Every structure is written in structure tokens, then in C-alpha cells.
Amino acid sequence: MSKQETEKVRVFALGGVGEIGKNMYGVEVDEDIIIVDAGLMFPDDDMLGVDIVIPDVTYLVENEDRVRGILLTHGHEDHIGGLSYVLKKINVPVYGTKLTLGLVEEKLKEAGIHKQTTLRLIDCNSRIKLGSTPVSFFRTSHSIPDCVGICVETSQGAVVHTGDFKFDQTPVDGKHAEIGKMAAIGQRGVLCLLSDSTNAERPGTTKSESEVGQGITDVFAKTSGRLIVTSFASNVHRLQQVIHAAVASRRKLAVVGKSMVRVITIASKLGYLKMPKDLLIDIDEVNRLKPEQVVILTTGSQGEPMSALTRMARGAHRHITITPDDTIIIAASxxxxxxxxxxxxxxxxxxIGAEVVYGSQAVHASGHGSQEELKLMLNLMKPKYFLPIHGxxxxxxxxxELGLQVGIKKERIYIVEKGEVVEFTNNQARRGGKVPSGxxxxxxxGVGDVGxxxxxxxxxxSKxxxxxxxxxLNKKTNTIVSGPNIxxxxxxxxxxxxxxxxxxxxxxTAILQKSVTENVSEWSSLKSNIREGLSRFLFEKTxxxxxxxxxxxxx
Amino acid sequence: MSKQETEKVRVFALGGVGEIGKNMYGVEVDEDIIIVDAGLMFPDDDMLGVDIVIPDVTYLVENEDRVRGILLTHGHEDHIGGLSYVLKKINVPVYGTKLTLGLVEEKLKEAGIHKQTTLRLIDCNSRIKLGSTPVSFFRTSHSIPDCVGICVETSQGAVVHTGDFKFDQTPVDGKHAEIGKMAAIGQRGVLCLLSDSTNAERPGTTKSESEVGQGITDVFAKTSGRLIVTSFASNVHRLQQVIHAAVASRRKLAVVGKSMVRVITIASKLGYLKMPKDLLIDIDEVNRLKPEQVVILTTGSQGEPMSALTRMARGAHRHITITPDDTIIIAASxxxxxxxxxxxxxxxxxxIGAEVVYGSQAVHASGHGSQEELKLMLNLMKPKYFLPIHGxxxxxxxxxELGLQVGIKKERIYIVEKGEVVEFTNNQARRGGKVPSGxxxxxxxGVGDVGxxxxxxxxxxSKxxxxxxxxxLNKKTNTIVSGPNIxxxxxxxxxxxxxxxxxxxxxxTAILQKSVTENVSEWSSLKSNIREGLSRFLFEKTxxxxxxxxxxxxx
Known part of the structure; x- marks a missing residue:
């Protein structure tokens, strides 16, 4: 292949590397820009008063005519939470699986942009073209159903983005990760693999989601009082297992908390959650039933101050107050x-004296593969170049390190930060400058007005x-008319x-009087005199x- | 024994229960009040601008004439860090082992109260009397040398406070916990055990500190560049093991960071740290030696923004800048x-590209016993009553739960919060009200002026x-003279x-004009008009x- 023959492929992250959250990646194939995900991040402790953080998409705005679409790997907030903000700046089609688009639609409606947005349904067998670039998908296992990895075809080989994944050998919905398809992609040739690094520090293999179901069922079986379960709302598999446990123990299920209600509604409607028709009860019916007839599924697994569980614990929830006879399962980390x-x-x-089941007690499993699974992915894909992302x-x-262990050459592994571009021509990679990011x-x-x-x-x-x-002051007479008030x-x-x-x-007062006497006419120097004098005095005293x-x- | 025969024993915590830190416990035997520890706590996230938190000692101030002394179990900040504040309010003798008092002396000097304070040296074999109450001690293992548990003798049996402990079978200094003595105390009869709950959620047995030494030595052995080690300054055993590793690998040792220098100075002076005379070098000598000839021991294991390690990593340290060739060991959790x-x-x-060794990589061990060790302590002491503390x-x-497992009756285990008193008369316990706490x-x-x-x-x-x-305003004419300025x-x-x-x-301006026209003469209602109107407007807009x-x- 001569030097002129291959297209230029550029890969970069607008978010998701060097941080947890706001995943957003770009793959450019000559004139086509293909975006993967558009997530949000929760603010760091030092971002005081900030609600959420999204990626800087200046580069996409500047190149809107080349952006062919946004591909979504799955429906978690750190992958779709920034979408409604991004779509207000660039109007491009969005591709996702059924559940993912179901969750996205809700968000777009809230933001009032669902009518102007083109949503395109794909599944793991779809083959589409973005611009002139073919894209295909493969199914992965993760802590939400309907996840895909993405395969962007170039003449130099595929650029593969794993999305979030683990290899769950006993998935709750019976849908295994498509290992065979991944192996075939690897066989055809992968130019570059972008793979999920979340659990790269964790040895071994991540626990199956099914084990969590067993743990939850065990707690249900030995509990005779009321049960309250909290989990990530988006973990539909886990919600399904709570439903199974509720049915098995003849309990009715009440759902509390906005995001929990939303996910259950959407996932049920789209067929991702299965439950008997008479299972659900209204939250205000709970107190009419006996404690052993009820399970309450609620938000609040992260201890959010305004969440339903936190309010129940504080005695500030309208319907439910937790008592010493309750058992609470915190099915999340x-x-x-x-x-x-x-x-x-x-x-x-x-x-309060309630029973609490949490943490190591077998009621949570990570959605991300550990070291052995990450090595398996690397071995399936056999990429020429490797970009660890998502973490x-x-x-x-x-x-x-894992890449080195499975034999990828040191110089072919790129650790990138936000905005850093890796460029591929003629099957060779090199650093390709930076695009704006932040x-x-x-x-x-306010979007972006807090700087x-x-x-x-x-x-x-705050300190x-x-x-x-x-x-x-009277500026003409240079006298203090009123104050100082502190x-x-x-x-x-x-x-x-x-x-x-x-x-x-x-x-x-002394500073003012001195300034007035000395005819300090510049307000700014008068102000800095006050600031410095008072600051020194207060620091000395306090x-x-x-x-x-x-x-x-x-x- | 008739009802009149026994003294009244009261046990309470002023800090350390329902929280991590500021340990301070009281044991009252009739007229004698005996205090165990006087620690500090680091502020929670919502205590904005607060430097440290200490216990409320109102009860001790009100009963100063009955307070016989403060017994220190060991020299960690969460046990001695509040001492200099407490001693400013009540002047009572302080009892501690050699290293503990060495660390305390330094603090009292800083606070300018070392001359007025009586420090009384004890060791694990001391038998003392506080008022008319006999007190003895037993040695424990923990992440600082010279730790003791405390045994307060009463006619109803002993009140035993374990201090912080684990059972380290291969202690770095060869000094084992005095299991035989503990068993003998148990044999004689323990009325009430107060025992360290820090790792009560952790199954199994805590790793020995010696294993950490092996981990550190291994990293030293395979590192050819410069080494930088950070740990808790107070973990003298760990510092000793870094010293051993430095000697074994023929490196010179430079010490950086105020608390690290202080602990090494005191511990060396008192004989708790042993090192060859020519081992230490000045920090400004480091750059004169080859990287493989140096190890730097520094503060900053908690990522404190102003600590030496953080500044080195930011390139803001006067002497040391971290390079890609350095190896950093974070020997702490x-x-x-x-x-x-x-x-x-x-x-x-x-x-930066440096090598970092941390976390699960065998360079840290907890100083607190896990479940098997906590059960061992309970079995040794065989207490009639049990108060889980410190956590x-x-x-x-x-x-x-562990207490129940080893056979202590449910009704004889008291979970107390700060200030709650458990009272013992005639070998019977009951809740005995509350003392002030907070x-x-x-x-x-400022001490206590931030409410x-x-x-x-x-x-x-902050939000x-x-x-x-x-x-x-001109109040006479009811006109706006200047402003509003926002x-x-x-x-x-x-x-x-x-x-x-x-x-x-x-x-x-509109609100003001309206008020002025309507002759609103109350400044307070004018102010609340402004506050409410502007607040509503801004919330709507932002x-x-x-x-x-x-x-x-x-x-």
C-alpha cells in the first residue's frame, strides 16, 4: 500500500480519560467525524455549587458539517447525560439501541429538543454508514441492558470502541457478550482498540450480576419484616432480580424516586423488565399492607441528601418512615x-436500629470487567494499537500494563488525555496535536458561565x-457621610x-480618615487600603x- | 453483696463513637473521673473552613475537681490531638508511655502550656491510683509503638479500654501484645469491655506490619532510580522498615515534611527508631547524589494539598521535582x-510518568484488628458487659454482631452515642442519662466560635x-441618594x-421606589422586600x- 492510499484516521477523547465520567470520543476518517457517546460527570468537591459537568464540544461546533452522528454505547448518564446540551449546539443524528434511545428520548423531551432531533435505532447486528464510513456493532455485558461496542471500519483496519463491558458468563437476561463476533473482528484486523479501563486495577474476574440476584433472594428469604431496596435506577438487570425476589416471597412492590420510576416505566414498556401485572402498588398503599407483604424499591443508593431513601432515614419522607423492624438492602457501591x-x-x-445489608455482603457487582476480562478483550481484538480509555x-x-502483559508493544500503547489526538496513516500511528477540550x-x-x-x-x-x-463618601467635600458599616x-x-x-x-474608620485627609481620590486605592489593612488585622487576631x-x- | 456495697461506675464517650476520630472516654468510679484519651477529628465536608474538631468537655469543666487525670493509650492524633485544647480548660495530670508523652510534649510546647502541665510516665507494667481507683495497663500492637490498653479496677470487676489494637504475630519491634495478661484480666473478671470497632466490618485477620516491610523491601530491590516513600508520619514501625530497606539497598535517606521530621526526631531520640549515624542526609543534598543512592521519606500520604509530596508532584517543591524516572511508594491507605x-x-x-506503587500492592496494613482479632479480644476478656467503641x-x-457470636447476651451489649452514660451498680448495668457532648x-x-x-x-x-x-437613602426626605449598587x-x-x-x-430600583413612595419606614421590611424580589427574579432566570x-x- 503506497503512502497516498490510506485515509487519515484520527482518534481523540473529549471526555472520559483522566477522569471518571463524561465519556465522549471522536473517530475521524478523513472528512467524517463520528462521535461515540456524550456523557456527563458529577462535579468534583472543589467545583462548588456546580450541578453537573459536560465536555467542551467547541471542536464539534467548529466542524459541525463534518459530524456524521453520535453513536451511543449504552444508556448510563456518564454516556448519555450530556447529550441534550450537546444537541443544542450541534444538530446531528443520534444512534442507539432500543433501551438507550428510550432513555434518551425522555431527556430530550425534558430539554424540549426531541422534535428537532433525529434518533436512529440500531441493534448489535446493524451495519450502517456514517458519511462514507461503515460502522458495525457487537453486544457486550454491562450493568444495563442493550449495550454495544462499536466497530468503525477503515482501510487500515477497524477502530473498535468497547463501550463499558464485562464478560458475564451468567447474564440475567441470558444475552451473552458476542465473543465470537469480537474474535472475528480481531481476525479481520483491528487498527486501534479503545477499551474500558475502570477496573484495570482489579485482579481476577468481576462477579456475575446473577450472583447479586442470589444474594438479594437470600436476604428476602430470611427477612420477615418490611424490605426496602435501593440500587442504581439504571441497573435494569438488578431491578429485574429484585422483582423476581419480590414475586418469590409474595411481596408487593412499591417504587419511589423520580429516576427509579422513570427507568421502570421505560424498561417495562420496551420489554426489558418483566413483572406480573398485579405486582406494583402505589406508595401510599404500603402502609395498608403488612410489613412482610411489601418491598419498596427506592433511589438513594449514593446517599444523595434529597433522595427518597435519605429522606426516609431522616423521617422526612411523605409516605415512608424507617423503623427498627425494617431491613434495608443497599444493592450498590x-x-x-x-x-x-x-x-x-x-x-x-x-x-434507627434497622437491619442494613450492604457492601461486601454479596448485594453488588461491578459492571466493568476486571484484569482477566480486560486481557481477554485485548486477546480477542489483537489490536495493532491500543488506547486505554474510560478511567x-x-x-x-x-x-x-495489561496490554504489555498480553504482548502489545510499548510504543503502540497511547495514554491520552482529553483533547489529545492519535493519528493513523498507512497503518502507522503518531501523536496528532490537540483539539479543544475541557x-x-x-x-x-447556566451552561459554562461558572468559570x-x-x-x-x-x-x-466557603472557607x-x-x-x-x-x-x-461625599466626593466633593471629601468627607465620610455615613458608615463604615461592616x-x-x-x-x-x-x-x-x-x-x-x-x-x-x-x-x-482610621484608614478612611487618613485617606480622606491625604486626599486619596482614587476609589480603587482606597478600597485596597481597606482590604489590606483589615485583612492583616483579622488574620492576626483569628x-x-x-x-x-x-x-x-x-x- | 448487698445493694449498698458497690460503688457507682459510670462509663461514657465524649467522642469516638458514631464517628471516626476525637476519641475521648470517661470512666467514673464514685467520685473519681478518669479520662481516656483526648483526640481530634478532621472536619466533615460540610464543616466548611474548619481546621479541626475536638470534643465538647463541658462536663469535665463542670466537674474539674473530680477529674483525676487523662490516660493516653497511644500517640495518634485521634487520641492526643485535642489534648492541648482540653488542658487549657482543665488542668489535670496526663499519663502516657514514653513515646506518647514525647509526642504530647511537643504539642504542649507549641500551645505554650508545657510548664503548667503534669506529665506522668507509665509503661505497660505500671500500677497507679487515680483518686482511690487503681489502674493498670497491658501492651497492645498497633500502627505506632508503645500502645497500651487500660484496666480500671472496681469492686464490680474491671472496666477495660482496649485502646487501638490488632494482634500482630510478627511485630516489627518484637514486642507482642500481652495476651497472657489480657487473659489474666479476663480471669479475674471484667465488668465492662470498651473495644476498638474500626475494622469490625472486615472478615479475617489484619495483615502484619512486617509484611509491609517485605513489600517495601521488594520494591526497593527492583528499583534502580530514585525512590520516594510516603506514609503516616506516626507509623514509626513503618518508618523503621523504610530505614531497613534504605540501609539494605545502600541508599541515603532524606526526610521531608514537618510532621515526618518531628516524629523521626522524637522517635530516634527516645530509642524507638534505630538507624546508622550516616544514613540521614539533608534534603538539599539529594540532588548531589545519584538517583539510585537516595530515598526520600515524605509527608503527603493523604494527598493533602499543601503537603510535600503533593507539591513535588505539582513541581512546586523547593528541592524535589518528580521525574518520569522516579518510583513513588504510597505506604498508606x-x-x-x-x-x-x-x-x-x-x-x-x-x-508525570513516574512509577507509583500503592494500595493493594502490599505496602500498607491496617493498625486495627479484623473480626477474628476482635473476637479473640472478647474471648480473652470475657466481659459481662460490652461497649463497642471507636468507630x-x-x-x-x-x-x-461479633459480640453476639462469641456468646455475649444481647441485652448486655450497649451501643452508645456521644454523651450517653452506661451506669453499673451491683454488677448490673443500665442507661444512665446523658452528659453534655458535641x-x-x-x-x-477560634475555638468554638464557628457555630x-x-x-x-x-x-x-459556597453554592x-x-x-x-x-x-x-435620605431618611428625612425619603429619597434614594445613591445606588442601588449590586x-x-x-x-x-x-x-x-x-x-x-x-x-x-x-x-x-423599582422595589425601592415603590417602598419610598409608600413610605415604608422600616428598614427591615425594605430589606426583606429587596431580598425576596431579587431572589425570586434570579431563581427564575438562573x-x-x-x-x-x-x-x-x-x-
Missing amino acids: AIPGNEKSVSAVIDQLHR EIRMQHAHR HVLIDGL NIVLRDRRLL DGILVVVVT ISRGFVYVRESEELLEKSNELV KRRPMILPIIMEV | AIPGNEKSVSAVIDQLHR EIRMQHAHR HVLIDGL NIVLRDRRLL DGILVVVVT ISRGFVYVRESEELLEKSNELV KRRPMILPIIMEV
Whole structure:
């Protein structure tokens, strides 16, 4: 093959590498840009007040005419949660399996953009063309049904994106990952594999989802009181197993929490959840039945302060209050960063005296393959080049180690950060520069208007609060007309520190008087005099550094 | 024994139960109050700006004349970190082993109270009297040398406090836990056991500290570049093992970070750390030696933003910058709540391209016994009554399960929260009311001046920032003299939202004008009009709720 013969293939991540969440990847084949997923991320602790984070899609906006579509691997928030924001910026078709599109549709309706968006249904056997680039799919196992991996065909070989996967040998819905198809893809030749690194640090093989079902059934069997189960709403397999356990133990099922109700509604409608017609009861019917006749399925597995379970535990839920006779199953693990809030809910339930089943007690399994499964994927695909994706950088590095173990050459494994491009021509890879990338912060209705300055201020305010110093000056006569008034919030409780604030007032008055006498006519230098003088004084007295906001009113 | 014959024994926790940290327990034998430990806790995420948290000791202040002394089980911060604050409120003698008092002395000097404090040295064989109550000790194994459990003798049997413990069969210093002595105490009769619940959720037996040494030695042996090791500064056993590995691999040792230098200095001086004289080098000598001749021992195992390791990783350390050729050993686990910051440092090190050894890779062992060890302790002591302490409430509950397993009767296990008293007379226990207890927050120099109102304000400020609305009014003429001025911090970045702030200004002006016209003479109702009107407007436009602070200046 001569140098002119192959197309240029470029692969990059707009999110999902060097972080957990907001997965979004790009595969360019000459003029075609194909996007895989458009997820959201939950904010880090230092992103104060931020609701969610989505990828920066500047590159796609600038090249909208070349973006052929967004392919969705599955319906988890970290893969579809950014979609409605992205589609407001670029209007391109979205491809996904039945359940995935079912979940997406709901989101687009909420955002008011479902009419203008083209949704195209695919399944694991679809073969489509995006621009002039053929794309096919293969089924994977994960903690939500209807997941696919993606195979983008190029003349240099396939670019394969695994999506999220594990190899579950006893899947709840009986639908195994298509290992044979993966092997065939590998046989035909894979130029580059992008593979899920989430559990690359975990030795062995991930537990089957079916084992969780057994664990849940066991708890049901030995519980004589009321049962309350919480899990990730999107884990339809697990919800199905809770339903099985409810049926087997002759309990009625009440569903609580917005996302839980939504998923159960959609998944039932689309045939992904099966249950007897008379199983479901309304939440306000629960108290009419005996405790042993009921199971409540609720949101709140991450200890979210406003979730149904947390409110039940606090005694602040309208229908359900947890009692010492209840058994609560927390069929989920804490997402990194949520450890403390999950623990807080478990502790609160213990305080009430309820029975709590959680953690290592066999009621959770990860949706991501561990080291042996990741090596299996690498061996099936036999990629020429390998990009560990979907994970923090240490997970990408751990995945790289696995790649080395199965014989991929060191120089053919690329650890990329957001925006970094790997370019393939004539079956050779090289680093190909960067495309714009980053965090877009969403706070309330604001998309991207919370930037570094706002976050820095919030951090300052959160640590030691604020002192507002207001004074009214007559600029003509250069005299203080009114003030200074000092108001503090989040600094000290005024009643306990009257003396400190009085002294602060004296200090500011002295600074003002001096400035007025010296005819300091620049408001800005007057303000910085106040800020510096007061800041020094307060730090000396309290070792704290509140934000100081001098305001000068002119009459 | 007739009802009049026994003394009244009361046991309570001022901290350490229902939480991780600030351990402080009280044992009252008639008129004698004996305190065990006086620890600190690191603030929860919602205690914004707070540096540390200590127990509320109101009860001890009110009964100072009865407090016979504070017994220290060991020198960890969660057991001694509150001491200098407590001793400023009550001046009572402090008892501890050599290393513990060595660490305490340093703290008291910093606080300027070492001269007025009586420190009394004990060892595991001491027998002392506090008031008229005999107290003896037994040696335990933990992640710092010189740990003791405490045995308070009463006529109803012993009240035993285990301190923090595991049963390490191959302790680094060769000093085993005194199992025989524990068995003898059990034989003589234990009224009540207070035992460490930290790892009550963990099956099996905790790994020996010696295994960690082997893990560290292995990494040293196969590393040809520079080595950087971080660990808890207080884990003297682990530091000793790093020293052994350094000697064995012919490396010089440089120590970085205030707490690491302090512990190594004290532990060496007191004979708890042994090293060849020429082992230590100054940090500024490191760059003069070859990488393979050096190991750097540093603070920062918890990813603390200002710690030496974090600064090295950021390229912000004065002497050391981490390079791709370095190997970093993180010989510690993340304390709950620190998971994300530890991960961030590991990720940053990977970004640089350095080798990082951490986590499951055999370079950490817990200092607390797992389930089998906790059951062993219960079987040795054979207590009549059992109080699981030292842990979150779910850990206390898990420990309770272990108590049931070894045959302690359900009604003889007490799960207590802070302040709850268990009272023993005539060998019978009952709940005995509450003593005052709670969190005392320390922020800078302020002890206890950050209360709920200040924290609530900081939380509000951290989420959506603040808008200060200032207007100068002439009260006589009821006219607006100047303003309204609106200044925002942490809400939106002004340049991006000029329109929003302009509209806010118009709204406030309208509210003011209306109030002035209607002769609203109460500043407070004028302020609440502004607050409510502006809040409603901003929520509608942004779905955010910044704090709104109206200030009216009068001329």
C-alpha cells in the first residue's frame, strides 16, 4: 500500500480519560467525524455549587458539517447525560439501541429538543454508514441492558470502541457478550482498540450480576419484616432480580424516586423488565399492607441528601418512615467521592436500629470487567494499537500494563488525555496535536458561565466567609457621610465577636480618615487600603482570611 | 453483696463513637473521673473552613475537681490531638508511655502550656491510683509503638479500654501484645469491655506490619532510580522498615515534611527508631547524589494539598521535582473522606510518568484488628458487659454482631452515642442519662466560635455565592441618594452576565421606589422586600439561589 492510499484516521477523547465520567470520543476518517457517546460527570468537591459537568464540544461546533452522528454505547448518564446540551449546539443524528434511545428520548423531551432531533435505532447486528464510513456493532455485558461496542471500519483496519463491558458468563437476561463476533473482528484486523479501563486495577474476574440476584433472594428469604431496596435506577438487570425476589416471597412492590420510576416505566414498556401485572402498588398503599407483604424499591443508593431513601432515614419522607423492624438492602457501591454520604445513610439507618445489608455482603457487582476480562478483550481484538480509555489516568496506566502483559508493544500503547489526538496513516500511528477540550460547568440554568473566577470566589467564601465594608463618601467635600458599616456572613457569629467587629470598624474608620485627609481620590486605592489593612488585622487576631468586599457609595 | 456495697461506675464517650476520630472516654468510679484519651477529628465536608474538631468537655469543666487525670493509650492524633485544647480548660495530670508523652510534649510546647502541665510516665507494667481507683495497663500492637490498653479496677470487676489494637504475630519491634495478661484480666473478671470497632466490618485477620516491610523491601530491590516513600508520619514501625530497606539497598535517606521530621526526631531520640549515624542526609543534598543512592521519606500520604509530596508532584517543591524516572511508594491507605485527594496525587504522578506503587500492592496494613482479632479480644476478656467503641455507628453494630457470636447476651451489649452514660451498680448495668457532648469546631485561632449559623452561611455562599445590594437613602426626605449598587461574588462572572445584573438593578430600583413612595419606614421590611424580589427574579432566570445581602446606608 503506497503512502497516498490510506485515509487519515484520527482518534481523540473529549471526555472520559483522566477522569471518571463524561465519556465522549471522536473517530475521524478523513472528512467524517463520528462521535461515540456524550456523557456527563458529577462535579468534583472543589467545583462548588456546580450541578453537573459536560465536555467542551467547541471542536464539534467548529466542524459541525463534518459530524456524521453520535453513536451511543449504552444508556448510563456518564454516556448519555450530556447529550441534550450537546444537541443544542450541534444538530446531528443520534444512534442507539432500543433501551438507550428510550432513555434518551425522555431527556430530550425534558430539554424540549426531541422534535428537532433525529434518533436512529440500531441493534448489535446493524451495519450502517456514517458519511462514507461503515460502522458495525457487537453486544457486550454491562450493568444495563442493550449495550454495544462499536466497530468503525477503515482501510487500515477497524477502530473498535468497547463501550463499558464485562464478560458475564451468567447474564440475567441470558444475552451473552458476542465473543465470537469480537474474535472475528480481531481476525479481520483491528487498527486501534479503545477499551474500558475502570477496573484495570482489579485482579481476577468481576462477579456475575446473577450472583447479586442470589444474594438479594437470600436476604428476602430470611427477612420477615418490611424490605426496602435501593440500587442504581439504571441497573435494569438488578431491578429485574429484585422483582423476581419480590414475586418469590409474595411481596408487593412499591417504587419511589423520580429516576427509579422513570427507568421502570421505560424498561417495562420496551420489554426489558418483566413483572406480573398485579405486582406494583402505589406508595401510599404500603402502609395498608403488612410489613412482610411489601418491598419498596427506592433511589438513594449514593446517599444523595434529597433522595427518597435519605429522606426516609431522616423521617422526612411523605409516605415512608424507617423503623427498627425494617431491613434495608443497599444493592450498590459508592461511586468515588460519595463514600462519606453513603456511609452517613448507613449510619443513620443503624441509628434507627434497622437491619442494613450492604457492601461486601454479596448485594453488588461491578459492571466493568476486571484484569482477566480486560486481557481477554485485548486477546480477542489483537489490536495493532491500543488506547486505554474510560478511567482516571492511573487506571489507564494499569490497563497499559495489561496490554504489555498480553504482548502489545510499548510504543503502540497511547495514554491520552482529553483533547489529545492519535493519528493513523498507512497503518502507522503518531501523536496528532490537540483539539479543544475541557470542563463545561452547569449550575442551574447556566451552561459554562461558572468559570475559574466564580469558583475561586466560592472557595474563598466557603472557607472563611465574607466581610462587606460599606461607606458613603461625599466626593466633593471629601468627607465620610455615613458608615463604615461592616456586615459579616460566614465569618464569625456576630454576637460572639462583637469586640472584634468593633475593632475592625475602628480600624477601617482610621484608614478612611487618613485617606480622606491625604486626599486619596482614587476609589480603587482606597478600597485596597481597606482590604489590606483589615485583612492583616483579622488574620492576626483569628488566623482566618475572609473575603473582604469594600463598597464605597458616593453622594 | 448487698445493694449498698458497690460503688457507682459510670462509663461514657465524649467522642469516638458514631464517628471516626476525637476519641475521648470517661470512666467514673464514685467520685473519681478518669479520662481516656483526648483526640481530634478532621472536619466533615460540610464543616466548611474548619481546621479541626475536638470534643465538647463541658462536663469535665463542670466537674474539674473530680477529674483525676487523662490516660493516653497511644500517640495518634485521634487520641492526643485535642489534648492541648482540653488542658487549657482543665488542668489535670496526663499519663502516657514514653513515646506518647514525647509526642504530647511537643504539642504542649507549641500551645505554650508545657510548664503548667503534669506529665506522668507509665509503661505497660505500671500500677497507679487515680483518686482511690487503681489502674493498670497491658501492651497492645498497633500502627505506632508503645500502645497500651487500660484496666480500671472496681469492686464490680474491671472496666477495660482496649485502646487501638490488632494482634500482630510478627511485630516489627518484637514486642507482642500481652495476651497472657489480657487473659489474666479476663480471669479475674471484667465488668465492662470498651473495644476498638474500626475494622469490625472486615472478615479475617489484619495483615502484619512486617509484611509491609517485605513489600517495601521488594520494591526497593527492583528499583534502580530514585525512590520516594510516603506514609503516616506516626507509623514509626513503618518508618523503621523504610530505614531497613534504605540501609539494605545502600541508599541515603532524606526526610521531608514537618510532621515526618518531628516524629523521626522524637522517635530516634527516645530509642524507638534505630538507624546508622550516616544514613540521614539533608534534603538539599539529594540532588548531589545519584538517583539510585537516595530515598526520600515524605509527608503527603493523604494527598493533602499543601503537603510535600503533593507539591513535588505539582513541581512546586523547593528541592524535589518528580521525574518520569522516579518510583513513588504510597505506604498508606486513604482515611475515609480523603479517597479523592489521594487518587488525585496518584493520577498526577502517573501523568508525570513516574512509577507509583500503592494500595493493594502490599505496602500498607491496617493498625486495627479484623473480626477474628476482635473476637479473640472478647474471648480473652470475657466481659459481662460490652461497649463497642471507636468507630462509626455501623462499625459499632458490626462489632455488636461479633459480640453476639462469641456468646455475649444481647441485652448486655450497649451501643452508645456521644454523651450517653452506661451506669453499673451491683454488677448490673443500665442507661444512665446523658452528659453534655458535641463538636467544638476550631477555625484558625477560634475555638468554638464557628457555630451552625456561620456554617450555614458558608454553605450558602459556597453554592451560589453572594449578591450585595447597597443603597444610600435620605431618611428625612425619603429619597434614594445613591445606588442601588449590586456587587456579586461567586455568583456569575460579571462580564458574562452584565444583562442579568442590569435587570437586577432595575428590579431593585423599582422595589425601592415603590417602598419610598409608600413610605415604608422600616428598614427591615425594605430589606426583606429587596431580598425576596431579587431572589425570586434570579431563581427564575438562573435556577440559583445566591445569598442576597441588602445594605441600607442612611444620610
